[in-house]
Amino acid sequence: MNAREEVLARLRAARDAGAPRDGVPPTPRDYRRTGTLAPGSAEVVDRLAETLTDYKATVHRVADEDEVSAAVAGVLEDAGVTTFVAPPGLPARWLGEVTARVRPDEPPLSVARLDEVDAVVTGAAVAIADTGTFVLDASAPDQGRRAISLVPDHHVCVVRAADVVSSVPEALARLDPSRPLTFVSGPSATSDIELDRVEGVHGPRRLDVVLVGPM
């Protein structure tokens, strides 16, 4: 018997030997599948701004997409960013007023080049207000492959109100698991020393979120 056959044979025997006498009850799904705040509403965006801030992301609110470029430009200038990487499909209008030099990830930049740029600007697939999370879909043109939002030390993420939901189940329902996904909740952090939280370890140490939508 090879390892595969033997492990499976052991598990089949164990499955039957250890089967509960009364069988396995169906999984109760009476937890909340939808959140308390409507997707895309002013209330859900307000709550997201709060939970993002709780985990040390810096939130910038703008009313509509015309204002994104000024907000992004302001964030990059404040941080002294001279070069930043952008995924190939980042909307050009988000960068209209930006003066820092953009390096498009097309053709893909080497890890060494990514390490030289000061920041990255991306969109997001969905954001979760309950937890202060946004999710990056590596196959989405405005979010890009995983390395570009990981190696630069400063991440600027633009989140549209239409993509903001209240709860984790609502967010998962909008995501495609066949694509690499990264759930981001605040800048990288560690609590490994006396459970004292320190923000900023290996992932981007600075996280700015530009929230687009009703205020």
Place this chain on the structure above:
Amino acid sequence: MTTDLGMPTTAPDGVGFLRGTESFPVAAHRALADTQLRRNLGHATRTIRGKRARVVAEVPDWEELRRAGEAIKADTMARLPELLEQLEEAVTARGGVVHWARDASEANAVVASLVRGTGADEVVKVKSIATQEIGLNEALAEQGIAATETDLAELIVQLSDDRPSHFLVPAIHRNRSEIRDIFLRALPGVDPDLTDEPRRLAMAARAHLRRKFLSARVGISGANFAAADTGTISVVESEGNGRMCLTLPDTLITVMGVEKVVPRWSDMEVFLQLLPRSSTAERMNPYTSTWSGVTPGDGPQAFHLVLLDNGRSNVLASPEGRAALHCIRCSACLNVCPVYERAGGHAYGSVYPGPIGAVLSPQLTGISGPDDPNASLPYASSLCGACFDACPVRIDIPNLLVQQRAASIASHRTPTAQDVAMRTVAAAMVSPARFRAAERVLGLGRFAGRSGRIRFLPYPGSQWTSARDLPAPPAETFRQWWKRTRGSQS
């Protein structure tokens, strides 16, 4: 132990870290004498208990989520082989390669051979208890492959040639000044003026590891969850070291205990709510990465998934005991356990410490007899029940502890003093007449000291009093009292 081909099997001895070298009471006595350790543990567990309580209270459907998590895990165990085959099919369809390992040695050999195949002699690792369980770093070192732990606490443990003592915070037994001393001693190129401020310490680790991340060719990880329907693996982390190891190398090798599979991707909606709040006591951990096989142009272009038995089939074969496989390694039970808080993780010997470790380790290894260190683990509890209340998937750990105590007794080939004591009690309790006689003869009160507590009893009672005292019984037994006060009425 005999191994029957294809039958549930315990983890073999001699490789990995599922069993310590001394019993829990012996190890715990030493740990209790270490006041620094007790202070470090007390501070850390108190901090996280408070935080966890606050973020759990925010979730109005917490109990419904716990019940769903429990049921999903029970369903998984009931069809584990089918789900693993489904997972294998989904991962393979997306360009991954699935390997199966009967035990620690086989898993280590598979990983070593995969690393050698890439030509690399260095790997970066995401924190993974499964790879600690099998002693992977040691096995790779024997093959001339250097494994670098990249989680901050794991790095602290590795640099000090120590062992992890907690699932979430493996260096929980160390305080900031001890960590500074370890870095000053063992971190290459460290600033000699390093202070013990946590931020400075984290930045020193960042500087040390960044070069390794950016040049790594092979990454090794564990898995928190693997969805059978889509072949999607999840790694839940905080520092970004996980993202580095999962994204930048050309080759990714994930070692996963077979019990980590879940039936559906949509089940993640339950676990991504339960795990972070129970573990780091956050609404969500900073980073969760999910991937399915290989994605052209993004991340590792070679992905290997190693599915590990190493005793899990033995746990699954027990109708009650299999609930120990439901564990999602959040460490909430460690943080609320009065025994763990005082004794620390090392006293348990195994890489799985605390209440869940006390029921999981003996089932993974089996118990060879009364002198097996793992035979002592089910007694490392006062059965207070705090672990059950904290468990996000409602594992009835107190009940499992009692069952494992029974299994530990059953493993005795020759009677121990406790067996003799229990048989004596049993003999006395078979009939009211015998019990009456025993009560009169025993007269335990004569052993009571001035405090009214019994601190010493002759053998076999000494088995009890060597570890704890007991209150002196009243001068009059219940039966005597009943007869005196109510007897005339009956």
